[in-house]
Amino acid sequence: MSSIRRIPAASLRTGMYLHKIGGSWLSHPFLRNSFLLVNPEDVRRIVEAGIDSVWIDESRGDPLQDVEAIGEAPYANATDAGTGRPDLPETGASATATAALRARAPAGDVPLEAELARARDICLAGKAQVEEMFAELRLGKTVSQESVLPLVDEIAASVWRNPAALISVARLKTHDDYSYLHSVAVSALMLALARQLKLDERLVRIAGIGGLMHDLGKAFMPLEILNKPGRLTDEEFEVMKQHSGAGAQALQDGGCEADVVDIVLHHHERMDGRGYPHGLREDEISLLARMGAVCDVYDAVTSVRPYKRPWDPAMAMREMARWDGHFDTRVFNAFVKSVGIYPVGSLVRLASERLAVILEPGVDSLLKPTVRAFYSIRSREKILPQTIDLAAGDCRDSIVSPESPEQWGLGNLEALWL
Ligand SMILES: [Fe+2]
Structure with a gap:
């Protein structure tokens, strides 16, 4: 029996x-x-x-x-989880679990509109949990990576259903919730990027956990610097630079895996060695930390900050592509594929002399998303919004360039796609 x-x-x-x-x-x-x-x-x-x-x-x-x-601890295998390199062999329970994950719903099979409400709920729950972790660290307590797994699960499930929903919703932050929602956004971006890079499922999960926890060291930064409503002085920036080391130490103390600690410690390193805290170069920076650098910067520049207006997502993609020596090119290219050259919510100019906002990434081509045209460039006035699938066989329109909403004096594009 x-x-x-x-x-x-x-x-x-x-x-x-x-x-x-x-x-x-x-x-x-x-x-x-x-x-x-x-x-x-x-x-x-x-x-x-x-x-x-x-x-x-x-x-x-x-x-x-x-x-x-009992000699055997439940997490005895938890710290041998790898080196940040893809394609590690999987064995035992890990392989079983991976098969289970692959059997899950395929990515992107839920329309954006249907996923947005759930994505908002996950953002709210995520924000609350990250805020709580900040509070616990400030009280001298430790945080464990196991405690964030249910949240990472929720974020991953949403990203698999439709990556654009949570990534787009988490971009819309206020000054007060920036740090917390930024963590949720970077987790979602890391999960999407890890899948794009075809990392094994254990590393996909590590990427999601690392993204969520990457800035926890900010809990140890002086509040007057952290909440300063303007640019930091050089001295203040030197203090803020300590957040990656402080966060890594705290997570190590909490028993987090080496790969997670590595993302936290090195997400501000640059390929040309001009990053911090260690000035590592190229291969000295792990794949997971290089992924963290791209996702962190993208969400930071596309988010509302107290001292600057956010970059439009498509503009951010174009600008970041020009930053020589900052990012790993292979990782950045995969990132563009995972989020889209024209991410949801971006403003674009159409060949038909209209401005449009991106509604859904193109299924077969990154260059042919579904858009909503709402503004005539010729008459310089708003028009009745029209939804256009640029990949449709009978569609004669196409994207000419990304545009800056600020230059066109347009605010609240969100109303067009949210
Ligand atoms: Fe950071």
């Missing part, structure tokens, strides 16, 4: 051997599927993650197990 039995998660007890948790590895807060439950906290987290039932292996569990006597 099989020793594997399915039981309600509520019936789990320490001493049972967890054989399998239902759903994908992104759905539960653990780094592996199979382990001996020795910590009541783990039982609580399984129930709180909303998992209904689990499989236990009765031949391997010990209901009378003395918790203190």
Whole structure:
């Protein structure tokens, strides 16, 4: 008779051997599927993650197990998670979990409109959780990467359904929620980019976690500098530069994986060695940290800041492509593919002498998204909005260039696509 039995998660007890948790590895807060439950906290987290039932292996569990006597910790394999290089072999529970994730809904199969409401909810929840992590760090507590897994799961699920929704919503920040929503945005961008680079699923997840936690070191920066409503002086900037090291130290203290700590420590390094904190060059910077640099800058320049208007997303793509020595070209090109040359919400000029905002990225061509034309350049006035699929066989229109909403005196383009 099989020793594997399915039981309600509520019936789990320490001493049972967890054989399998239902759903994908992104759905539960653990780094592996199979382990001996020795910590009541783990039982609580399984129930709180909303998992209904689990499989236990009765031949391997010990209901009378003395918790203190167990040598094997549940996270024993958590720190050998890799080096930031893609295509590492997967074994055991990791491979099972990866297969489960791949079996999930294919990417981008939900229309933007249908995903926007969920994306907004995830942003709100994410903002609250990042804010809480900031508060805990300021109180001298530690934060663990396991605590953010359910949120990273939510962000990943939204990005897989439609990457443009959460990425676009998280770009719309106010001064007050900048730091928190920036973390959610960078997590979403990292997940989309990691998938574009075809990283294995473990590294995809690490990218999402690292994106969410990359700026936690700002919790240790003086509030008068962090909240300064203007450009920082050179001295203040020198202080702010310490946030990556401070964050990395805090996450290391909290037991985070080396790859996550690496993203936090090195997301401000540049390929030409002019970044900080270590002035690393090219291959000295891990792939995950190079990805972090691109995603961090893109969200920062396209977000509203107290001292500058945001760049239009398509303008940001064009400008960032010109920054010599800053980014890894291969990573940046993949990033453009993952977000689109003309990201949702961008302003563009059409061959028909109209201004339009991007509604949906093109399915087959990055150059042929669906747009909403709303402004006549000839008459210099708003027109009745018209939705145009530039990839449609009978469409004669096309994009001429990205445009700056500021130059055209246009505010609140969001009303056209949100
Ligand atoms: Fe940063």
